[in-house]
Amino acid sequence: MPLGQSFSDGNFSAKLLSTLDHVEYRRIESNEDFEDIARLRYRAYKTHNVLPVAATKLIDEIDFDKNAHVFGVYYDEELVSTIRLHHVTPEHRVCQSISIFPEAVNGLLDAGMTLIDSARFAIAPEYASELSAMPYLTVRLTPVAAIYFDADRVLQPIRPAHAAFYRRFFYAQPVVPPRRIPQYDFDLMLLASQTRELRSKMMKRFPAFQSEAYERRLLFARSSNFDTAPLTILPTARIAGRPNSPEMSYLT
Numbered sequence: 001m002p003l004g005q006s007f008s009d010g011n012f013s014a015k016l017l018s019t020l021d022h023v024e025y026r027r028i029e030s031n032e033d034f035e036d037i038a039r040l041r042y043r044a045y046k047t048h049n050v051l052p053v054a055a056t057k058l059i060d061e062i063d064f065d066k067n068a069h070v071f072g073v074y075y076d077e078e079l080v081s082t083i084r085l086h087h088v089t090p091e092h093r094v095c096q097s098i099s100i101f102p103e104a105v106n107g108l109l110d111a112g113m114t115l116i117d118s119a120r121f122a123i124a125p126e127y128a129s130e131l132s133a134m135p136y137l138t139v140r141l142t143p144v145a146a147i148y149f150d151a152d153r154v155l156q157p158i159r160p161a162h163a164a165f166y167r168r169f170f171y172a173q174p175v176v177p178p179r180r181i182p183q184y185d186f187d188l189m190l191l192a193s194q195t196r197e198l199r200s201k202m203m204k205r206f207p208a209f210q211s212e213a214y215e216r217r218l219l220f221a222r223s224s225n226f227d228t229a230p231l232t233i234l235p236t237a238r239i240a241g242r243p244n245s246p247e248m249s250y251l252t
Helices: 012-020 031-047 096-100 102-110 134-139 141-149 160-170 195-205 213-220 246-250
Strands: 023-027 068-075 078-088 115-123 153-158 173-181 186-194
Touching: 012 134, 031 068, 031 078, 031 115, 068 134, 068 141, 068 213, 078 096, 078 134, 078 141, 096 102, 096 115, 096 153, 096 186, 102 115, 102 173, 102 186, 115 134, 115 141, 134 141, 141 153, 141 195, 141 213, 153 160, 153 195, 160 173, 160 186, 160 195, 186 195, 195 246
Parallel strands: 115 153
Antiparallel strands: 023 068, 068 078, 078 115, 153 186, 173 186
8 A cells, every 4th residue: 555545535444554564663762863863854844834943953952851752653664754752750841842831731740740742743745644644653652652651641732733633533632722932933732632541542443553562662661671772663553452462451
């Protein structure tokens, strides 16, 4: 199936799984890999006119924070998208959303919540349509992270035009309404999803978002936990969807 094929017809969920068979995730840790990610971010943001004001580089210090996880998403070994996920806790308040919406994010943390902040999403322009599989299979990593870290909420700092997508697929609710953000010179809003709702509802609707515990460990456990750090991780959605998988007990 062509990577950019429309999912407007047929069984959307089955086609997501079919495309996922061609996908692998890579932990971005080397300087060479970060250079590839920077080029992809620049090309994607420039195409959609969302480059930060006075941007001089597309890799920042937050990419190297101890709680940051940067991924490349590959289709048949070609880098087509990337995302950065941050595990945010009351003790470690570093992420992109807190720099944009400090009062709202600090309020959640002050209430004792832990969060996954989804940021720096970028996709090759030729695969960026919401009718393509790749936007979905890139953000698949977000609920996978929320389950691994047992986070209370998933944050989505987004442009208002994308709100319908996150409401429909991630059951996201508004936290901060749209407002102009000076460092970007366009409007952003903050949405949040409840992790338990994601696990029970979304993964029943879209089995491609399911994962086995060992996939989550390979994606998010720190390199010091492995004799050799895994750089390439294959999705486990088909295994997690088998009737005897323990993951099935979480679906309602």
